[in-house]
Amino acid sequence: xxxxxxxxxxxxxxxxxxxxxxxxxxxxxxxxxxxxxxxxxxxxxxxxxxxxxxxxxxxxxxxxxxxxxxxxxxxxxxxxxxxxxxxxxxxxxxxxxxxxxxxxxxxxxxxxxxxxxxxxxxxxxxxxxxxxxxxxxxxxxxxxxxxxxxxxxxxxxxxxxxxxxxxxxxxxxxxxxxxxxxxxxxxxxxxxxxxxxxxxxxxxxxxxxxxxxxx
Ligand SMILES: *Cc1c(COP(=O)(O)O)cnc(C)c1O
Numbered sequence: 038x039x040x041x042x043x044x045x046x047x048x049x050x051x052x053x054x055x056x057x058x059x060x061x062x063x064x065x066x067x068x069x070x071x072x073x074x075x076x077x078x079x080x081x082x083x084x085x086x087x088x089x090x091x092x093x094x095x096x097x098x099x100x101x102x103x104x105x106x107x108x109x110x111x112x113x114x115x116x117x118x119x120x121x122x123x124x125x126x127x128x129x130x131x132x133x134x135x136x137x138x139x140x141x142x143x144x145x146x147x148x149x150x151x152x153x154x155x156x157x158x159x160x161x162x163x164x165x166x167x168x169x170x171x172x173x174x175x176x177x178x179x180x181x182x183x184x185x186x187x188x189x190x191x192x193x194x195x196x197x198x199x200x201x202x203x204x205x206x207x208x209x210x211x212x213x214x215x216x217x218x219x220x221x222x223x224x225x226x227x228x229x230x231x232x233x234x235x236x237x238x239x240x241x242x243x244x245x246x247x248x249x250x251x252x
Pocket of ligand 1: 066068089113114196226227228242243244245246
């Protein structure tokens with residue numbers, strides 16, 4: 038538990054599978070965590086953080102960014118189109134691009150604002166009805182649609198079903214990324230980030246294993 042321990046485990050797994058140490062970026066997921074825990078992790082030097090909700094992030098990060106201006110914030114949770122403008126100003130990356138309407142709004146705002154965060158398409162690898170993301174069979178077409186709109190799609194993101202072997206889902210995501218020439222893979226959380234690294238994750242999103250259980 039704790040930041041140093043997770044960083045050490047990431048490096049150990051990179052070494053074990055023959056990847057360059059430091060090739061996996063750690064997104065520290067600070068959603069719903071008490072302020073003092075987040076500040077503690079900031080003071081230990083972590084600068085890349087993930088949040089699930091625009092509103093929650095907007096309520097706490099602008100102030101912390103004054104003290105730690107080099108903080109990078111990533112949005113991990115579903116994005117409503119009416120929050121897209123605020124999200125594009127607050128976040129340096131959005132991991133949850135999951136539908137044509139959102140892609141359309143992001144493209145329009147990118148034109149208007151003259152900037153756009155790094156984007157990931159969320160793939161619903163387990164085809165779970167309650168989960169966001171495009172199903173695997175539609176991923177290539179949705180990506181092509183996003184690229185036609187000039188959206189800066191860097192890679193893919195997934196959240197495997199809780200009751201299935203995550204390695205199969207990570208391997209599927211890696212395969213879709215590879216056949217489409219996408220470099221970045223956002224996959225792996227507290228319980229499975231080492232498995233994700235072995236399957237090629239470039240971003241792991243770890244919350245409770247760093248900060249403790251959420252309140
Ligand atoms: C909450 C969350 C995480 C982190 O989950 P932990 O199990 O606490 O590591 C990662 N990704 C997404 C999309 C999340 O919502």
